[in-house]
Amino acid sequence: MNIIRLLALLILSPVVAVGEIATTTLFWPDKQGPNFSGVVPDSVAEMMPLEWDENSNQGIAWKTPLEDEGHSTPVIGGDLVWFTAATKDGKKNFVYCVNRNDGKILQHKLLFVNEAPEELGNPINNYAAPSCVLEEDAVYVTFGTYGTARLNPKTTEIVWQRRDINVRHYHGPGSSPVIVDELLILTFDGINEQFTIALDKKTGKDVWKTPRSTDYHDLVDGKPKLDGDMRKAYGTPAFIKVGNDTQLISIGSQAAYGYDVRTGKEIWFVTHGGFNAAVRPLVNMDTVFMNTGYPGGQLMALKIDGATKGDVTMKVLWDRPRYNADLASAVLVKNHIFQVTGSGTGVCVKISDGTDVWSERLFTGAGKVIASAIATKDRVYFFNQGGDATVIAAAPEFKVLARNKLGSGMTSSPAAADGALFLRTKTHLYKIVK
Numbered sequence: 162m163n164i165i166r167l168l169a170l171l172i173l174s175p176v177v178a179v180g181e182i183a184t185t186t187l188f189w190p191d192k193q194g195p196n197f198s199g200v201v202p203d204s205v206a207e208m209m210p211l212e213w214d215e216n217s218n219q220g221i222a223w224k225t226p227l228e229d230e231g232h233s234t235p236v237i238g239g240d241l242v243w244f245t246a247a248t249k250d251g252k253k254n255f256v257y258c259v260n261r262n263d264g265k266i267l268q269h270k271l272l273f274v275n276e277a278p279e280e281l282g283n284p285i286n287n288y289a290a291p292s293c294v295l296e297e298d299a300v301y302v303t304f305g306t307y308g309t310a311r312l313n314p315k316t317t318e319i320v321w322q323r324r325d326i327n328v329r330h331y332h333g334p335g336s337s338p339v340i341v342d343e344l345l346i347l348t349f350d351g352i353n354e355q356f357t358i359a360l361d362k363k364t365g366k367d368v369w370k371t372p373r374s375t376d377y378h379d380l381v382d383g384k385p386k387l388d389g390d391m392r393k394a395y396g397t398p399a400f401i402k403v404g405n406d407t408q409l410i411s412i413g414s415q416a417a418y419g420y421d422v423r424t425g426k427e428i429w430f431v432t433h434g435g436f437n438a439a440v441r442p443l444v445n446m447d448t449v450f451m452n453t454g455y456p457g458g459q460l461m462a463l464k465i466d467g468a469t470k471g472d473v474t475m476k477v478l479w480d481r482p483r484y485n486a487d488l489a490s491a492v493l494v495k496n497h498i499f500q501v502t503g504s505g506t507g508v509c510v511k512i513s514d515g516t517d518v519w520s521e522r523l524f525t526g527a528g529k530v531i532a533s534a535i536a537t538k539d540r541v542y543f544f545n546q547g548g549d550a551t552v553i554a555a556a557p558e559f560k561v562l563a564r565n566k567l568g569s570g571m572t573s574s575p576a577a578a579d580g581a582l583f584l585r586t587k588t589h590l591y592k593i594v595k
Contacts, residue, residue, distance in 0.1 A: 187296070188579060189236055190296070191292075192236065192533075193490065193574075194535075197400075198443065198493065199574075203538055205577070205579060206537035206538050207580075208579070208580025209540070209582065209595065210595040211552060211562060212563045213567075214565070220594055221591060221592070221593060222592040222593070223263060224264065225589060225590045227588060229247055229248055229253075229255060230246060230247055230287040230289060231244060231247060231289035231573065232287060232290040232572045232573055233245045233292040233337075234575075235590065237576055241258055241260070242257075242258070242576075242590070243258055243259075244256075244257050244292070244573070244585060245257070246269075248288075249287070251333075253273070254274075256268065256300070257269055257270075257590075261592065264590065272319070279329060279331065282332055285332075286335065288304065288334070290333060290335045291337045292574075294345075296362075298313075299313070299362070303337070305330055306326070306329070309322065309360075309365075323365050326347065326349065326358060328350075328355075329389075334395075335396075336348035339409075340362060341409070342407075343361060344359040345359070346409060347360070348394075348396060348397065350413050351389075353389060355414070357370070357425065358371075369425030371420060371426070375413060375432075377392055392415075393436060393437055394413045394414045394454065398410055398442070399449070400422065401449060401465055407422040408420065408428060410451070412442060412452070412453065415433065415434070416430050416432050417431045417453070429465075429472075430474075431451070431463060431473055431477060433474075436454045437487075440454075440488070440489070440490050440491065449462070451463065452491070452500075460481040460485040461515075462478040462480075463477050463478060478515075479515035484506065484520065486500040486502060488530070489501055489503075489531060489533045489543075493512065495556070497557065498510040499536065499541045500534070501523055501530050501534065501543050503531075504530070505522060505523050505528070506522055507520070507521050507551075523553070526547045528546035530544070530546070533574035539555055540552055540555055541553050541555050544574075544575060545571070546570035546572060547570050548567045549566055550563075551563075552565070569587040571586050580594070
């Protein structure tokens with residue numbers, strides 16, 4: 162390589178290589194952490210920060226400015242923090258890789274270029290809402306219809322990519338991928354098609370694809386009302402062990418489903434009246450807690466065992482019809498679900514019967530709540546679009562432990578690693594420490 166070409170490459174390279182940085186320990190490999198629940202492992206719970214202040218720099222280990230937009234939650238493996246971003250017009254999709262120790266950007270890599278992305282048509286979503294998911298030797302990235310890829314975490318090189326799994330999201334993508342055994346499972350609930358698809362995680366090839374079986378009851382002269390807007394959903398599935406098998410719990414518009422992970426076969430379904438489902442199901446032993454969508458979504462509990470088959474709508478244990486989370490996923494701590502409505506009202510719910518323990522305003526400032534909660538065994542952290550953070554006791558008695566503020570608000574959910582919080586705001590990525 163001649164010296165002129167070498168200098169040109171160095172000038173054009175905005176980041177350093179990932180190189181020999183450790184990538185193996187999976188601190189927060191999924192948008193809801195190592196246990197898919199939003200709950201920090203007990204081993205590091207005491208290390209988690211309670212208070213921080215941007216003006217005095219209290220608790221802020223580092224703060225890194227970011228380009229472009231994204232709701233996607235940071236995921237963390239070893240020394241690396243991963244998340245996606247996109248230009249405001251959706252024509253370029255990126256993946257970020259940041260050193261979790263010092264906040265240096267190691268990669269801001271362009272993955273996909275889109276000539277004519279569909280307009281969002283709403284002020285809430287953007288083109289980088291789905292989060293990445295990690296394994297020791299892989300980073301899986303999706304932008305919904307705009308592309309899905311497996312990356313090598315040591316080099317960020319693309320191992321495989323798919324750009325042929327397509328729907329009309331209408332208001333942008335939202336569902337994040339999950340890994341179950343050898344499968345990467347994606348959820349596509351668009352206005353024209355609604356299905357779940359499993360790919361071989363090593364090759365990216367189709368293993369199974371299951372269309373939603375819902376009758377949406379929305380046809381007028383043979384066409385869906387509002388162009389199919391009532392068929393959309395943005396949910397990320399959970400999974401549960403039933404005997405020796407694993408079931409995928411997936412919430413779509415008008416219905417929630419249980420699928421056989423190995424084959425994609427629909428095992429059971431529950432009908433509901435919600436749409437735009439975005440809150441991830443919670444699993445506690447043999448019971449699943451499902452939020453059906455917004456606005457005005459339900460929160461319902463369903464026991465799942467070998468006899469849970471077909472239409473099980475009438476077998477729901479309890480159904481809480483109002484004042485539930487609409488976008489922000491909840492957490493389950495000590496037999497209580499802690500959730501927050503879009504307008505910022507926190508609610509503590511008994512998992513035994515779905516009744517309220519308390520309902521309190523969490524934020525004194527304005528700002529819709531989109532970011533999901535994160536919890537330890539003793540605390541629950543909530544964040545809003547105004548930059549406010551409220552930390553409460555994870556207890557049946559309502560108690561505010563701290564109120565904190567950052568310069569810009571959060572639509573991305575928090576992540577944790579080795580006792581530190583990683584917060585992605587509209588403008589920066591922060592590492593918050595005790």
